[in-house]
Amino acid sequence: MVIPLKKTTQEGESYHRRTEIEQALSALDGLAPDQLVERLTCTQQAVPFEVLVYFLRHTELELGSEHLGPIFCTFYGRLEAALRKVVSDAWIDLAVTIREELSERIVEMIAKDRDSQEEKMYYWEVNFNHALSNLCTDVLRKHGPARETDPLINTRPLTEESDSGEEVSHEADIAAAEFINPNPSKIDDVAFRLRLMDAINELPEDERRAVGLRWQGMPIESQDPEVETIAKVLECTERTVRNRLKRAIEKLRVMLQAEELQ
Amino acid sequence: MNTTPQASKDDVLHMFSAESNPNADTLARYLRRYPQYREALIDLSIELFTALKFDEVPAEKVPSDKSKQAWSKFQSLLSPTDPASTTPLPMDNPLSNLSDERFRELASELNVNRLFLSRLRDCSIQVATIPQRFLSIVAQELTVSVEGLTSALEAPPVVASGLRHKASGKPGAGDKITFEEALTGSALSEAQQAALREMKDE
Numbered sequence: 001m002v003i004p005l006k007k008t009t010q011e012g013e014s015y016h017r018r019t020e021i022e023q024a025l026s027a028l029d030g031l032a033p034d035q036l037v038e039r040l041t042c043t044q045q046a047v048p049f050e051v052l053v054y055f056l057r058h059t060e061l062e063l064g065s066e067h068l069g070p071i072f073c074t075f076y077g078r079l080e081a082a083l084r085k086v087v088s089d090a091w092i093d094l095a096v097t098i099r100e101e102l103s104e105r106i107v108e109m110i111a112k113d114r115d116s117q118e119e120k121m122y123y124w125e126v127n128f129n130h131a132l133s134n135l136c137t138d139v140l141r142k143h144g145p146a147r148e149t150d151p152l153i154n155t156r157p158l159t160e161e162s163d164s165g166e167e168v169s170h171e172a173d174i175a176a177a178e179f180i181n182p183n184p185s186k187i188d189d190v191a192f193r194l195r196l197m198d199a200i201n202e203l204p205e206d207e208r209r210a211v212g213l214r215w216q217g218m219p220i221e222s223q224d225p226e227v228e229t230i231a232k233v234l235e236c237t238e239r240t241v242r243n244r245l246k247r248a249i250e251k252l253r254v255m256l257q258a259e260e261l262q
Numbered sequence: 263m264n265t266t267p268q269a270s271k272d273d274v275l276h277m278f279s280a281e282s283n284p285n286a287d288t289l290a291r292y293l294r295r296y297p298q299y300r301e302a303l304i305d306l307s308i309e310l311f312t313a314l315k316f317d318e319v320p321a322e323k324v325p326s327d328k329s330k331q332a333w334s335k336f337q338s339l340l341s342p343t344d345p346a347s348t349t350p351l352p353m354d355n356p357l358s359n360l361s362d363e364r365f366r367e368l369a370s371e372l373n374v375n376r377l378f379l380s381r382l383r384d385c386s387i388q389v390a391t392i393p394q395r396f397l398s399i400v401a402q403e404l405t406v407s408v409e410g411l412t413s414a415l416e417a418p419p420v421v422a423s424g425l426r427h428k429a430s431g432k433p434g435a436g437d438k439i440t441f442e443e444a445l446t447g448s449a450l451s452e453a454q455q456a457a458l459r460e461m462k463d464e
Contacts, residue, residue, distance in 0.1 A: 114340060123279075228293060233304065
């Protein structure tokens with residue numbers, strides 16, 4: 001039986017992993033240890049990170065070093081490769097130090113979790129990308145450049161928030177489109193994505209939410225009252241949304257250009 | 263997870279982050295069902311959407327040396343009771359469970375006296391100074407592994423019984439004597455001492 005997450009809802013029901021993770025774990029459940037190792041270390045059909053974390057975290061599975069070792073090495077090798085792409089020597093000073101700190105912290109967290117009744121790493125079995133993204137952000141912030149050089153600080157709003165200005169019309173949509181539907185090669189560039197994510201997080205709350213929702217594909221407005229729109233969700237007019245988007249896009253452009261020039 | 267509209271904020275946010283495809287439609291569905299957590303859901307959706315995709319990086323075929331080093335480090339961090347720990351569980355001291363008769367026999371078979379064997383049993387001798395050959399013979403007599411015996415004898419010395427440390431005041435649990443000191447201080451005959459010295463590692 002797949003070990004359920006110990007964390008429970010207020011009604012006492014176990015938290016679930018993503019459906020595809022639960023399915024992958026069910027398919028592996030009951031395999032003999034040798035078969036399990038063969039499947040988990042296979043590079044042709046790599047299992048999701050969450051699955052590897054599951055087998056590394058739970059001592060109840062009784063995997064000895066003979067079997068856990070190869071699973072760990074597969075996990076660590078993939079983690080190293082992923083971190084090399086994200087924390088690249090090409091654009092981050094101290095990249096090696098940062099990568100080592102990240103991988104050491106993860107290894108220590110798993111080792112501690114094996115010896116604990118607490119459920120500190122449960123989320124790594126639910127959404128590994130999100131959990132590691134958060135850890136990366138924490139560590140990158142710690143090592144990152146001083147914030148006094150942040151271009152945002154000296155940026156003045158280009159347009160005051162107003163429901164009456166005609167000037168914002170569709171410019172914001174055009175500008176947003178450049179960021180929201182960028183060149184696929186650019187959005188696949190992990191370094192660009194990380195910089196963009198960081199830049200979005202630096203925006204004021206109202207602008208960050210407008211851009212974040214637009215980026216996810218939510219419409220600014222709609223004639224259909226059933227459709228959720230950014231204006232409805234953020235409880236403001238569509239013009240305010242466009243103003244926020246316009247300001248946000250300008251700031252993002254400044255921030256990303258400033259970084260590219262460095 | 264069957265959450266009700268009254269579900270806690272943590273539960274709802276967890277459920278959203280465990281969605282297989284948390285896009286704008288999924289968010290809209292959650293916002294309709296849980297309007298009380300509107301801001302938290304919006305912020306989480308943005309975080310999830312912008313999170314990096316580590317799974318897209320291809321796996322490496324051969325474990326790197328760094329992976330192997332990390333595995334050793336990982337193992338060293340595990341509790342000794344962990345099934346994947348390097349440290350074997352210390353076995354019960356195989357000398358402690360012997361009957362008086364078997365204890366005497368063993369002393370005779372090893373060509374030592376009972377005082378010397380008691381010191382060995384009570385972990386009073388520094389294991390690193392005991393010749394490997396002698397340890398092998400003892401292990402063989404007790405039908406245990408040398409590693410297991412070594413591990414058991416590395417435990418702190420037992421102070422409660424037996425004669426020891428005549429010369430230098432009260433014994434402490436941290437004191438261990440060398441093999442040579444045990445040879446000369448256990449009333450062994452010259453012949454017994456010589457035989458044991460011959461086993462010493464070069």
